[in-house]
Amino acid sequence: MNQPATVIKMNKSYTILISLIVALGGFLLGFDSAVISGAVRGITIYFEMTEWMLGFSVGCVVFGAMAGNLLAGPVADRFGRKNTLIVVAALFTISATWSALATGYTEFIIARIIGGVGIGGAILIAPVYIAEIAPPKLRGSLVSFNQLNIVIGISVAYFSNYFLVNVGEESWRWMLGVEAIPALIYFISLWTVPKSPRWLIQKLNKVELARKILQKIGGEEYAEVTIQEIQRGIDKKEEKGKLRDILDSKYTTIMIIALGIAFFQQITGINAIFYYAPTIFEQAGGSTDSSFLQAIVVGLTNLVFTLVAIWLIDRLGRKPLLLIGTTCMTIALLMATFAFNNATYDFxxxxxxxxxxxxxxxxxxxxxxxxxxxxxVLFSAVQQELNEEQFLNFRRNEITNFIQINASLVLIAILLYVASFAISLGPVMWTLISEIFPSKIKGIAISVVGFFNSLVSFSVTQVFPWELSNLGPTVTFALYALLSFIAILFVYRFVIETKGRTLEEVEELLIRK
Incomplete structure (x- = not known):
């Protein structure tokens, strides 16, 4: 698809506006993911949680995300991307309000899971919508708006937590409830965006309506060329894709890339860092207030380097960013391992x-x-002095009083890790996922990959509190470093470059391979 650059440029502002509105779903996703980090201590006390109950209360949102992942693709194929996102916004609003008002552990979990369904839908459908309305030369940057909004949401959550931490004994309610405000704004804003032109043609055969939308995006010439591309794709397609179709050997390369990137995006520990940032810094000997401030710095680092990724993704390309990012992530995790390994505990x-x-x-x-x-060695000695309940309390709340560690090195390692993730696995995964699946299997395949991504995320967040208490931060970060190194090898061997290609060209390239 070779549109004149001047045509695309004349209408760029409209396309950017649409993409920014849709990408507000990413903001809510990021906010919801990070805001729980500030509420961890409050909900632990209020609901009298054990380590595993805490891990589940933080990670249970991923159960909802898995359901959202499985439902989002087929629902969006049938009812449209826009309508699906409107439902997602409503779920975020309900979840935030109910979580803040919950008085029982089960009730709290249900409210969190509802928000997870919203996350599962937003993380898949927002980038798909943007990819379908964006011109090829802008697609990487515009799809990355979703990741940009995710990290803005994370940063805003850390700021919000910092300012709300001292509002009262149950400040966690304010932390969780404030999300209802942007959720409601998202719900209202979505009514102003058009439906996906590709969906209108492929599912409803509303060519004229799609043409009007495409003309606003890129002008008449762009609209005609795009419609021809979409119709050629429709002519080549067979019946609607089913779950068994993704097992077809001609899609093997696509599924290896998608599942592999989805796996390494989560297994290298990013959500453990975001969900438990204040906890990690407290493990490094910081006070509660300083740990919340350091979490803010983490969020801002994530934001700045996501902007760098958006600037580079259509210039440098997807694969180079992944290789640079995963290499730096490995180095950062080894630095954190070294810092905690050389820590001492003085009485x-x-x-x-x-x-x-x-x-x-x-x-x-x-x-x-x-x-x-x-x-x-510390735990072995302390356990002899305390009963079981006291020892559990020591591991959770008192151990940070005794640690002597190079806290600056820990902070630098975490910031380098987050910056590296933000230019690579964070935005690039969702860009690739939105590009590589053929139209026939896109809905079902993207749901399967999203479900898998969420399953890995849940595993990481569920186990992380137990890892910190039982394996210690040294072993925990060493394991993440090993997995990050394996990610480098995977990217080098399997990932292809999609920069500058139309969705149809990417489909032909991958299926031919």
């Missing part, structure tokens, strides 16, 4: 006095003057 009058529980403080007095080189 003296000053550190023991910081313990909030009187009985634990008295029991630990016997360790005065001792120093431990790792968590395993």
């Amino acid at each position: 003296n009058e000053e550190t023991i006095a910081k313990v909030g529980d009187d009985e634990i403080r008295a029991a630990l007095a016997g360790l005065d003057g001792q120093s431990f080189d790792g968590q395993a």
Whole structure:
């Protein structure tokens, strides 16, 4: 598809406006993902959670996301991308309001899962919609708006948490409830965007309506060329794609790329960092207030480097960004591993006095003057001084009083990791997913890949609190570093470059391979 650059440029502002509105779903996704980090301590106390209950309350949103992933593709194919996103906005509004008002653990979990369904729909359908209305030369940047809004949402959540943390004993309710405001704005704004021209032609055969939308996007010549491309694609298509079709050998390369990138985007630990950022910094010896401030810095780093990715993705290309990003992620995770591995835990009058529980403080007095080189040795000694309940309290709340660590190195490592993710696996995955699937299987395939991505995400967020308490941060970050290194090898071997190609050209290239 070779549209004159001047035609596309004349109508760029309209396309950008549509993309920004639709990408507000990404903002809600990011906000919902990160806001729980500030509420962790509050909900743990209010609902009297164990480690596994906490992990589930944070990660259960992914169960909803899995349902949203499975439903989003087929629903969007049948009822349209726009209508599906309107429902998504309503789900975010309900979830935020109910989570803030919940008085029981089960009720809280249900409200979180409803928000997860919204996340599952937004993360898949928003980039698909944008990819279908964007000219090829702008597609990578415009689809990345969704990832940009995700990281803006994360940053805003960290700021919101910081300013709300001291509003009262149940400040977590305000943290979770404030999301209802942008959710309602998204719901209203979506009514102003047009339906996807590709969907209008492919599903409803409304060519004239699609033509009017395409003319507003890129002018008459762009509209005619695009309609011809879409109709040629329709002429080549067989019956509607089914789940078994994604197992067809001609789609093997596509599925390997999609499932592989979806796996490595989550298994390398990004949601563990975002969901538990204040907890990680407290593990490095920071106070509650400083850990919330450091979380804000993480969010801002994510935002800045996502902007860098948007600038580079249609210039440098998808694969180079993935290789650069995953390499730097591996280095950053090794830095964090090194920092925690060299940490010590010192017991003296000053550190023991910081313990909030009187009985634990008295029991630990016997360790005065001792120093431990790792968590395993520390836990072995402390466990002999405390009962089971006290030891659990120590691991959760008191261990940070004793750690001596290069906190600056931990902060630098986390910031480098987040920056590297933000220029690579974060935005590039969703851009690739929106580009590589043929129209015949796009709806079902993108749902399967999204479900798989959410399943991996849930596994990471569910296990992370247990890993920190039982394996320690050293082993935890070392495992993520190994997985990040494997991601480099995968990208080098399997991922192809889609920069500058039309969706139809990408389809022909991958199926031919």
